[in-house]
Amino acid sequence: MFKTHHISTYLRKSRVSATNFNSISHCPSQILLQFSSISSLKVIWRKDRRLDEAIENDKVCNLCRRVVKEVLNEPGQVIPLRYLEKRKERLRLSVHIKTFLNKNPGLFDIYLDRIKPKSQPVPFLRVSSRLRQ
CATH class of the missing domain: 1.10.10 (Arc Repressor Mutant, subunit A)
Incomplete structure (x- = not known):
């Protein structure tokens, strides 16, 4: 489906800068997928008795x-x-x-x-x- 690339390559291709980042409509969907997966990291819960x-x-x-x-x-x-x-x-x-x-x-x-x-x-x-x- 999608090839795995660094997010910087997507940003360079779509020419998204800090000033026009608010207009996300022209960004590829891969960038949005990349950002959303960062926030959903799962951490194993360990009980710390101390x-x-x-x-x-x-x-x-x-x-x-x-x-x-x-x-x-x-x-x-x-x-x-x-x-x-x-x-x-x-x-x-x-x-x-x-x-x-x-x-x-x-x-x-x-x-x-x-x-x-x-x-x-x-x-x-x-x-x-x-x-x-």
Whole structure:
């Protein structure tokens, strides 16, 4: 059917330059076939376990980073635990805050404090001193 030639020979024969390349109507069909076959290269899929592990670790790190950033953006860099629980959806947490804190114990310090002067003490979170260093 078609003889195999380099694409440069087709370009020289049809005198297609960079300026008139937009008018493809006068180009031989072989050039278009050559360009279309380049984009449909097939690559064998191989599973890379180290890459998969790195992606999973990065997901956990990004989740921790979002929660720490949320606490650091608060005034005084502390937040009541129940307020953070209400922001769970915005932070895209799939677990409760207490479960998250149990899985990541070194991120935050939990202490009791009052929201209002005459109210009962409630648990507050602040970034741990180890994380600040």
